[in-house]
Amino acid sequence: MSVSELSSAAQDYLKMIWSATEWSATPITVGAMAERMGVKPSTVSDGIRRLAKQGLVTHAPYGSIELTQTGKDHAVEMVRRHRLLETFLVNVLGYGWDEVHDEAEILEHAVSAMMITRIDELLGHPVRDPHGDPIPSPDGQLRRPQGVRLAAVDPNRPLTITRISDADPDMLRYFTELGLAPDTRLTVLAHRPYADVTTIRLPDRDLDIDLGPSAAESIWVIAS
Template sequence: MSVSSLTNAAQDYLKAIWSATEWEQTPVTVTALAARFGVRAATVSDGIRRLTEQGLVVHQPYGAVTLTETGRAHAVAMVRRHRLIETFLVETLGYPWDEVHDEAEVLEHAVSDTLIDRIDAALGHPVRDPHGDPIPTPQGDPRTPNGLRLTAAEPSRPMRIVRISDADPAVLRYLTEHGIGLDARATLVETRPFAGDVVVSIDDAAPITMGAVAAEAIWVTSAA
């Protein structure tokens, strides 16, 4: 069974299950998937049951949903498609980074493996997409990232921005307006939970106050 032989819904479920645990180990449940796709839990349960019957996931009643080896391979293939398409849209067609996710969600189901490989070659085999998410290799190596949320970083320690979540386009636009992007230096100055915001210095400039939603979208690693 190839990934292209699966339904669009099955491809989406596998990709979502894998992506949820890429940057942090968050258990994936039917309830979480229903919230992610904006559908009823019963709808997701039916989809997960079919994936279980196909040997692509393992799901204990009321427990977490996990991928089998075959399911993981299909999920990584879909992630590769999605991120290469996003990169192509930004670098070749000039899309802004806050508009490519939804386009890629549609196109990833329609393109062939041959086209994806040609896009990869035309782009010079990029290792990350416009948001810093790693692009898996054709052999299925996910290039597992190393990073943590900016809000979890050690205060006063210079870090490098390696990923900005594309979950909310409004956050991407906000960060663009403030000149915050990949590879910038970021230093967490202060966390103010009582106010729901953080104080951050970007590229050693004067500190700015940033809402928790925007700060949570930024992932960093050591600047060394």
């Protein structure tokens, strides 16, 4: 069975369950899923039950939610669609990287496998989306970019941004103003714990910036 035959809601559930463990190990909860999808927990609980019946997740009442291999395959396919579409919207249609998430979220349920193939070719088989997130290959392979959260790195080392979480469009617009994007080079000057501030320096723009904790958690870097 192809991922296209799943309902839109089922595709969303699978993608969300998979995504929850992409950047942190904490497993997803029913409440968190409901929150992120803008529905009530009872709806999610019900949806999970339907997914389990279709063999896409395993779940005992009050227990943890795990994707089966099939579920995982479909989830990764949806992630591939989403990230290719985001890349397409930015590179071909001239969207801002803060504008693509919602559009891709809808399109990913509507595009055919053929269209995804064509978009992938047009873009030259990109391996990262505009936020630096890795794009799974057609067979589901996915190279995680190296990198750790900016909040967690030692000061005074040269760093390069590898990804920026696309969770908050407002924050992305703010980052755009500051010139923060994947491949931007920077150095952490200091973490100031009680002020909850991380000060960074952008050598290329000769600029120092104070970032709050949510920003410092959203930016991933490697040594450069």
